[in-house]
Amino acid sequence: MAPPPxxxxxxxxxxxxxxxxxxxxIDIMAVTKGFHWPWLIALLFALxxxxxxxxxxxxxxxxxxxxxxxxxPVFWGVYIITFVFWIGIGHAGxxxxxxxxxxxxxxxxxxxxxxxxxxVFAVLTAALFPLIHIGRLWKFYFLLPYPNQRYLWVNFKxxxxxxxxxxxTYLTISVLFFLVGLIPDIAIARDRAVGWKKVVYTILxxxxxxxxxxxxxxxxxxxxxxxxxxxxxxxxxxxVSWDFAMSIVxxxxxxxxxxxxxxxxxxxxxxxxxxxxxxxRRIFRLEAYITDYHFENMSRFILxxxxxCGYAYGAEYFxxxxxxxxxxxxxxxxxxxxxYWFSTWCMIIFNVVMPQALxxxxxxxxxxxxxxxxxxxxxxxxxxxxxxxxTSLSREYIPAAWGxxxxxxxxxxxxxxxxxxxxxxxxxxxxMFPIIAxxxxxxxxxxxxxxxxxxAHAAHASGGAH
Amino acid sequence: MTIDxxxxxxCSACITACYVENNVSIVGEKQALMHREMTWLRIERYVGxxxxxxxxxxxxxxxxxxxxxxxxxxxxLPMLCQHCGAAPCEAVCPxxxxxxxxxxxxxxxxxxxxxxRYCANNCTYKVRRFxxxxxxxxxxxxxxxxxxxxxxxxxxxxxxxxxxxxxxxxETARQPAKDAGKPIADGAVKTACQQSCPSDxxxxxxxxxxxxxxxxxxxxGAARAYHALQVLNTRSAVTYLGQVRREES
Numbered sequence: 001m002a003p004p005p006x007x008x009x010x011x012x013x014x015x016x017x018x019x020x021x022x023x024x025x026i027d028i029m030a031v032t033k034g035f036h037w038p039w040l041i042a043l044l045f046a047l048x049x050x051x052x053x054x055x056x057x058x059x060x061x062x063x064x065x066x067x068x069x070x071x072x073p074v075f076w077g078v079y080i081i082t083f084v085f086w087i088g089i090g091h092a093g094x095x096x097x098x099x100x101x102x103x104x105x106x107x108x109x110x111x112x113x114x115x116x117x118x119x120v121f122a123v124l125t126a127a128l129f130p131l132i133h134i135g136r137l138w139k140f141y142f143l144l145p146y147p148n149q150r151y152l153w154v155n156f157k158x159x160x161x162x163x164x165x166x167x168x169t170y171l172t173i174s175v176l177f178f179l180v181g182l183i184p185d186i187a188i189a190r191d192r193a194v195g196w197k198k199v200v201y202t203i204l205x206x207x208x209x210x211x212x213x214x215x216x217x218x219x220x221x222x223x224x225x226x227x228x229x230x231x232x233x234x235x236x237x238x239x240v241s242w243d244f245a246m247s248i249v250x251x252x253x254x255x256x257x258x259x260x261x262x263x264x265x266x267x268x269x270x271x272x273x274x275x276x277x278x279x280x281r282r283i284f285r286l287e288a289y290i291t292d293y294h295f296e297n298m299s300r301f302i303l304x305x306x307x308x309c310g311y312a313y314g315a316e317y318f319x320x321x322x323x324x325x326x327x328x329x330x331x332x333x334x335x336x337x338x339x340y341w342f343s344t345w346c347m348i349i350f351n352v353v354m355p356q357a358l359x360x361x362x363x364x365x366x367x368x369x370x371x372x373x374x375x376x377x378x379x380x381x382x383x384x385x386x387x388x389x390x391t392s393l394s395r396e397y398i399p400a401a402w403g404x405x406x407x408x409x410x411x412x413x414x415x416x417x418x419x420x421x422x423x424x425x426x427x428x429x430x431x432m433f434p435i436i437a438x439x440x441x442x443x444x445x446x447x448x449x450x451x452x453x454x455x456a457h458a459a460h461a462s463g464g465a466h
Numbered sequence: 467m468t469i470d471x472x473x474x475x476x477c478s479a480c481i482t483a484c485y486v487e488n489n490v491s492i493v494g495e496k497q498a499l500m501h502r503e504m505t506w507l508r509i510e511r512y513v514g515x516x517x518x519x520x521x522x523x524x525x526x527x528x529x530x531x532x533x534x535x536x537x538x539x540x541x542x543l544p545m546l547c548q549h550c551g552a553a554p555c556e557a558v559c560p561x562x563x564x565x566x567x568x569x570x571x572x573x574x575x576x577x578x579x580x581x582x583r584y585c586a587n588n589c590t591y592k593v594r595r596f597x598x599x600x601x602x603x604x605x606x607x608x609x610x611x612x613x614x615x616x617x618x619x620x621x622x623x624x625x626x627x628x629x630x631x632x633x634x635x636x637e638t639a640r641q642p643a644k645d646a647g648k649p650i651a652d653g654a655v656k657t658a659c660q661q662s663c664p665s666d667x668x669x670x671x672x673x674x675x676x677x678x679x680x681x682x683x684x685x686x687g688a689a690r691a692y693h694a695l696q697v698l699n700t701r702s703a704v705t706y707l708g709q710v711r712r713e714e715s
Contacts, residue, residue, distance in 0.1 A: 064623045065581070066598030072501040073592045075583035135581015135596065135624025142561045142580050152578065153562070160560040160584055247588045248554045248698065393587055397695055400510035400545070401592035403501045 024289070024441055025188055028434045031284040032189070038283050039427060046424040053417020056410055061137050069408035073401050074393045076133070078411035081385040082418055083129035085268070086122045087167070087240050088261070088381060091233055092269025093119025094174055097181065098229035101222065107297050109440040110289050113185075114280065115273050116178045117435070121425040122272070123171045125418050130163070132414060159239070159246045166239040170232050177225045183208050183218065184439040237265045244388060251331040251392030254319065260312035267305035267351070268381035270298050271374035276426065278371045280435060289436050292365040299364040302377065306355035309384075313348060331392055339404055340391045343383045350380025467631070467657075468680035469544055470687065471709040473667035474509070476542040480659035480668065481507050487632060487658035489618045491601030504595045506629040507546040507659055513539060541709045544668070546659070547572060547593045547629035548694060551701030555585035555594065563626070570673075570703055571631055579625040586626060590695050591702075594628045597621050631670070632657040652678045673703060680705065 060067050070077055093115040100108040108115075131140050143164050145154045154161050187208035190201035208214060241261035244252035274295065281290045320332040335344045354376055357363050364370070395402050407415075429435070484490060484507045491504045549572045556564050556572065563579035566572055586594040602620035606613065614620060617634035621627045636655050643650040652671045660668040671678035676685075684691050687707040694706060 064597070064599035066497070066502065070500075070502075070596075070598065072596075073586070075586040075596065130582075133582070135583065135626075136579070136622075137624075139580045142578065155557075155560055155562045157557050158560040158584070159558065160582055164560070243584075247558060247584075248590060249587060396592065397590045397698070398510070398545070398592055400508070400512075400543075 024438055027286070027288065028436050028438050028441075029189065029192060031286070031435055032431050032433070036283055038279075039430065042423060043427045046420040046427060049417050049420025050424055053414050053420065056413045056417070057132060060132075060410055060414075065135055067408065067410045069406050069411055071403045071405050073396060073403050074390055074405035076389050076393065077405060078407045078415055079129050079133035081382065081389055082415050083126050083133070084240055084261075084385045084389075085382050086126035086129070086418065086422070087237060088265035088268045089272045089378075090119045090122035090126060090170070090174070090269065091237060091262070091265035092273050093117070093122075094170075094177070094229050094233045095266055095269065096273070097177060098226040099233060101226045102230060107294060109443065110291075110436055111273065111277060111294050111298070112440065113181070113437040114277050114290075114435050115269075116174070116181065117426060117429055118273060118276055119174050119269075120171075120178050121422050121429075122269075123167070123174060124425065125422045127167055127171060128418070128421070130160075130167075159242045162239045163243060166236045170236045173225070173229050173232055177222075177229055179204070180218070180221050180225060181437065182433060184210065185434045185437060188438055189433065233266075234262055237261045244392075249392050249396060250325070250327040251335070251388070254316060256312055256315055256319070260309070260316075263305050263308035263312065264351075264381060264384060267302060267309055268378060270301050270305070271377035271381070274298055274302075274370055274374040275378060278367055280430070284430075284435075286436065289441060292367070295367060295370055296361070296364045299358045299370060302374070303355055303358040306352060306358075306377075310352035313352065327397055331395065334395045335387060335391045338391065338395065340387065340394070343386045344391070347380050347383040347387050350376045351384060354380075467549075467660075467668065467670045467673075467703060468683045468687075468691075468705045468707065470667045470683065470707040471542060471544075472690070472707060473663075473665040474542040474544060474709075475665055476509050476511065476540070477664065478509055479662045479664060480544060481505055481509065483658040483662035484629075487615055487618070488630070489602075489614045489620050491597070491605050491621075493601060497598070502596075502598055504597075504601065504627070506593070506595065506627070507544060508593075510543040510545050512541040512543065539711070543694070543706070544659075545591060545593060545694070546704070547631075548591055548700065548702030548704045549629075549631060551703065552699065554588040554590060554700060558584045558588050560584070569636075571633060571636075572628075573633070574627060574630065576619055576621050576625045576627065581624040581626065583626065590698055590700060594626050597623050597625050597627065599623060673705075683707070 068077060068079070093112075096108050096115040097112045097119075100112075131137055134140060142152075143154065143161065182204070183206055186201050186205040187210065190198060190205050190208075193201050238258035238261065241257035245254055245257035247253060277290060281287060317332055317336075320328040323329075334340070354373060357369075357373065390405055394404055485492070485505070488506060490506055493502055493504055497503070549570060551566075551570065553564075553566065553572050556566055559565075560582060561578050561580055563575045564572065564585055565575070581596070583596055586592075586596060600623040602622065606620070611620075615634075617638070632655070635657065636650070639650050639654045643654065650672075652675065655670065657668070657670045660670050669679040669683050671680045673680055673684075675681060684705040684707070690708040690710065691705050692708060693700075693702045694704070696702070
């Protein structure tokens with residue numbers, strides 16, 4: 001299917017008064033200027049959460065992982081759940097910036113920067129969790145294949161090692177992509193900054209002057225990085241899913257895991273974009289740039305990926321029954337009706353049932369509704385990983401070794417801390433760099449103006465003929 | 467190793483011997499209630515005819531609902547590391563802290579372990595134990611350390627451990643055998659559990675030697691011989707001889 005022309009998209013957005021180019025600079029840069037109470041309160045809250053979590057983690061490292069709620073046979077808990085959760089969140093950004101870029105879906109232009117920012121910080125958050133989770137944090141470098149005299153090497157057969165590479169690759173590419181995309185906007189910030197900020201912006205803007213040659217090089221760079229990032233959207237979460245699928249644990253050992261996780265990641269990621277962008281738009285008055293049209297498009301993505309998730313949930317149960325493997329059947333029975341039934345039904349209701357409301361256009365453009373829905377979707381996605389990890393592990397092959405896991409206070413503090421850590425970065429970013437890609441928003445306007453001029457000509461010509 | 471379940475009375479002397487021989491930590495009541503016990507060997511009790519209802523309120527331990535006071539329909543299954551030929555734990559360790567040696571022992575390198583605990587998740591028998599705290603220092607502070615078996619490492623905080631088939635005893639037997647230029651003789655190595663079993667349910671030796679005691683026992687009891695969860699094809703090194711109920715025989 002051919003992508004819709006940019007002009008049609010720009011028309012569809014149809015803000016009451018489309019801001020002029022110079023106005024866009026001012027409006028969007030205004031986010032970084034001035035003083036916003038909600039921002040300060042949020043930042044203080046985030047910082048205290050990060051501090052508390054850091055202290056808790058220091059204690060955990062000193063005392064031992066026993067302070068977390070692990071109970072045999074559940075050896076993975078909230079930390080791994082939260083790792084998968086944040087890695088998933090980090091997928092929407094790259095999808096929006098790379099895949100939608102390659103498909104020339106121009107509507108992404110106003111939200112792509114926010115989504116990319118979210119990606120980078122979500123991956124930064126996720127990358128902490130494998131470290132938090134291991135028993136001997138101080139030996140984390142054993143996981144890297146570094147040359148050493150004792151010929152110790154890593155196990156390339158282990159999915160956990162693939163994870164190390166997948167996450168690091170993803171972090172590298174998304175940071176690069178993010179920084180390259182930022183260059184023209186940093187240049188705008190540079191032109192308005194004074195003092196030490198000017199020095200930082202000057203370095204980051206890499207000598208950007210906005211010449212034709214630079215624009216050409218820039219768009220080539222973005223294109224190539226999109227090409228690199230696109231397969232990563234699919235590969236990273238596939239590899240994360242293989243942490244489970246490659247094992248022998250009933251409930252984990254399933255071939256559907258890779259597409260299932262990727263769809264879930266995009267689903268949860270888009271929900272997170274909405275949860276983050278709704279308050280940002282409201283507090284910083286960006287309604288002229290991020291319109292209902294954007295939210296509606298994202299809702300469509302959410303609806304679509306929700307259906308894929310629903311299919312995957314159904315397929316898992318069907319295959320468990322159809323396989324006639326008792327272990328699988330028991331595992332899935334335990335999921336729905338065992339001691340963790342609560343998490344399973346939360347997952348199904350939040351991720352599959354509730355998003356069906358998005359079939360209705362009025363609800364797709366109802367921002368408060370979307371915000372609440374997306375909050376529940378994020379909760380549902382966290383529960384999805386809870387279901388997969390905890391219920392599968394708690395009741396495996398040998399009934400003599402069954403057990404129940406209850407997260408401890410320590411894990412809850414760290415989980416909250418991860419949200420604070422993410423918010424801290426995001427809030428600081430808001431005050432330092434433009435949250436909307438100014439140059440790309442302008443690009444849309446230019447297309448629209450060309451189109452308008454073209455239309456006027458055409459009307460004139462046809463009018464003359466009559 | 468061959469374990470004759472029919473001989474097992476569930477007396478748990480093997481467990482005690484294992485704790486002493488291998489410096490296994492004692493975790494205390496609170497931790498034990500969270501199923502964090504470090505025992506390398508446990509005796510599973512199965513009550514009734516094996517048709518377990520897996521009732522949802524049974525938190526752990528098989529079918530307590532089937533057990534009645536004075537009931538005798540109990541089957542014991544001593545469960546320890548099976549030293550699988552195709553071990554699920556080995557493939558998933560990112561740092562090769564658990565590996566297979568050429569004698570078929572599934573080894574644990576404590577110094578290499580970073581504690582991802584993936585091995586324990588993937589162990590189908592759930593015999594791997596994790597050091598959630600620095601149990602060693604708490605259990606044997608100061609001079610109490612002198613009560614430890616000097617041939618066995620005390621595991622530190624954050625590493626995985628499990629049954630080693632008393633590898634220190636195998637190593638002790640290796641040097642005299644090497645001096646004599648012969649392989650280790652059958653019966654030269656006795657594991658702690660085997661040594662302490664009053665009903666001689668456990669026999670240990672080289673299972674690839676058809677004349678060795680465990681192989682002989684497995685052959686003699688071929689009709690009763692099975693591997694735990696053999697449907698998973700982990701090629702476990704422990705052969706169990708099933709328990710026969712008197713009315714069945």
